[in-house]
Amino acid sequence: MLHLILFLFFGTICVAGAINLLAQSHPINSALSLIAVMASLAAEYLLLGAEFVAAVQVIVYAGAIMVLFVITIMLLNAGKEERTRGAASRSRSGFLGC
Amino acid sequence: MSITTFIIISIIKSLAVIGVLLTAVAYSVWLERKVSAHIQNRWGPTRVGPFGLLQPLADGVKFIFKEDLTQPHVYKPLYIAAPMIAMVFAITSISVIPFGNWVSVGPWDTYLQITDLNIGLLVVLGITSMGVYGVALAGWSSNNKYSLLGGLRASAQMISYEVSLGLSLVGVLIVTGSLSLRDIVEAQRHLHWNILFQPVAFFIYLISAYAETNRTPFDLPEAESELVAGYHTEYSAMKFAMFFMAEYANMVTVACLATLMFFGGWLGPVFGPPLLQMTLPVVWFCLKVFFFMFLYVWVRWTLPRFRYDQLMAFGWKVLLPLAVANIVYTALVVAWRA
Numbered sequence: 530m531l532h533l534i535l536f537l538f539f540g541t542i543c544v545a546g547a548i549n550l551l552a553q554s555h556p557i558n559s560a561l562s563l564i565a566v567m568a569s570l571a572a573e574y575l576l577l578g579a580e581f582v583a584a585v586q587v588i589v590y591a592g593a594i595m596v597l598f599v600i601t602i603m604l605l606n607a608g609k610e611e612r613t614r615g616a617a618s619r620s621r622s623g624f625l626g627c
Numbered sequence: 628m629s630i631t632t633f634i635i636i637s638i639i640k641s642l643a644v645i646g647v648l649l650t651a652v653a654y655s656v657w658l659e660r661k662v663s664a665h666i667q668n669r670w671g672p673t674r675v676g677p678f679g680l681l682q683p684l685a686d687g688v689k690f691i692f693k694e695d696l697t698q699p700h701v702y703k704p705l706y707i708a709a710p711m712i713a714m715v716f717a718i719t720s721i722s723v724i725p726f727g728n729w730v731s732v733g734p735w736d737t738y739l740q741i742t743d744l745n746i747g748l749l750v751v752l753g754i755t756s757m758g759v760y761g762v763a764l765a766g767w768s769s770n771n772k773y774s775l776l777g778g779l780r781a782s783a784q785m786i787s788y789e790v791s792l793g794l795s796l797v798g799v800l801i802v803t804g805s806l807s808l809r810d811i812v813e814a815q816r817h818l819h820w821n822i823l824f825q826p827v828a829f830f831i832y833l834i835s836a837y838a839e840t841n842r843t844p845f846d847l848p849e850a851e852s853e854l855v856a857g858y859h860t861e862y863s864a865m866k867f868a869m870f871f872m873a874e875y876a877n878m879v880t881v882a883c884l885a886t887l888m889f890f891g892g893w894l895g896p897v898f899g900p901p902l903l904q905m906t907l908p909v910v911w912f913c914l915k916v917f918f919f920m921f922l923y924v925w926v927r928w929t930l931p932r933f934r935y936d937q938l939m940a941f942g943w944k945v946l947l948p949l950a951v952a953n954i955v956y957t958a959l960v961v962a963w964r965a
Contacts, residue, residue, distance in 0.1 A: 557705070557767065564760070584749035588793075592756025593786065596763065600782055603767045603775065 536576050543569040555609050560598045567591040632735060640741050641722075648721050652875040653683035659924045666928045690868040698769075698861055705768035710862065710869035713761025717876035720754040723747040724883045725809050727893050727909040739893075739909065740809065747808040748800070751884060752793055755839065759785045761873065762841075762848065766858035777857025780935065781841060781848035787942040788838035788845075794950035795831035798957040799888050812892035822889040827953045829889045831946055836881040838942065840874060843927040847935055882919035890915050 546565035553559045567590045574583035664671030672679030727739030766778015803814045838845040849857035859870045895911030
């Protein structure tokens with residue numbers, strides 16, 4: 530029971546982080562949500578009994594690759610992206626397309 | 628053991644470990660000030676309590692009551708989150724460190740460790756690698772060129788030296804054949820300390836550990852003469868104290884890991900009545916960790932700071948090849964014996 534609750538909890542964080550990653554307009558917030566996705570995936574692996582994969586997920590993805598992402602964003606000093614007001618029909622068809 | 632006793636014992640152990648860790652952090656600051664003072668022929672803190680022993684308490688009160696400045700140009704959410712991230716990851720990694728053999732109180736007996744994971748070492752490495760974010764985000768969110776340079780230097784340095792740090796431990800893992808910190812210590816019984824079989828790995832570990840914790844001679848992220856104070860330039864009061872505590876907590880963790888991996892952890896002569904037999908391993912462990920903490924201070928007030936290109940060249944061109952060579956040599960010896 531506790532197992533299922535924890536699994537759903539981290540699953541929710543994972544999906545919410547992924548949605549937040551797309552919704553944020555500042556690149557560093559997107560990178561941080563990607564870290565949350567990676568970390569909650571590691572927790573899911575741990576719950577599934579794959580401890581080594583969980584540890585490697587944290588060390589390699591959350592600890593090394595995402596640091597490179599963050600450093601790149603910091604170095605390029607990427608600011609908030611501009612919001613263009615495109616047609617609503619286009620974004621709707623884009624959602625339908627995927 | 629029922630679930631209630633398990634939870635109660637776990638809570639007691641967690642509280643005890645965190646309490647001891649934070650006290651150790653406070654007193655390693657005192658140790659640093661005192662030893663540095665004596666190295667420079669001064670007295671150090673003497674006013675608050677005997678030998679200045681209550682100085683950490685006074686410092687803590689000072690940090691709490693100082694004004695908490697937040698500059699208008701910072702990126703606020705991350706500026707506030709960064710010291711917390713640094714602190715959380717610095718404290719979490721102590722949870723898998725075993726600091727003694729076992730104790731039994733009445734009908735209950737428990738290992739002196741919060742949790743014994745069979746991937747304990749990887750957990751410590753993973754949590755340490757996440758600690759970079761606190762420093763990097765502090766540097767970036769302060770929106771200040773000195774902070775940004777300090778944050779960039781710190782993260783570049785920590786990623787580079789993490790590689791040789793991890794690889795230096797692989798030699799020990801090949802010899803032991805386990806990732807559990809408890810098994811690694813148990814394999815060193817009868818003075819078969821890993822330092823005797825893996826001296827190269829030990830020195831690579833020690834040097835990379837100094838770079839990992841941003842200590843002299845690798846304290847470029849906070850080089851006062853070039854960068855004001857590096858990534859924590861814009862921080863004051865308790866937020867600054869959190870970075871300070873995170874740095875010293877990381878030092879304690881690294882010292883614990885050095886003790887466990889190379890110096891036989893809690894192993895040492897055990898004798899006397901049962902109560903003494905239970906406490907002596909913890910005493911040995913603390914003494915070994917204390918030695919490494921003292922070494923940190925000693926090195927800091929002996930060696931000058933590296934230049935940045937020297938630091939990177941040393942990490943990638945000297946330590947990394949040496950660590951790989953050590954792995955190959957150890958693997959060959961183990962394979963030849965088997």
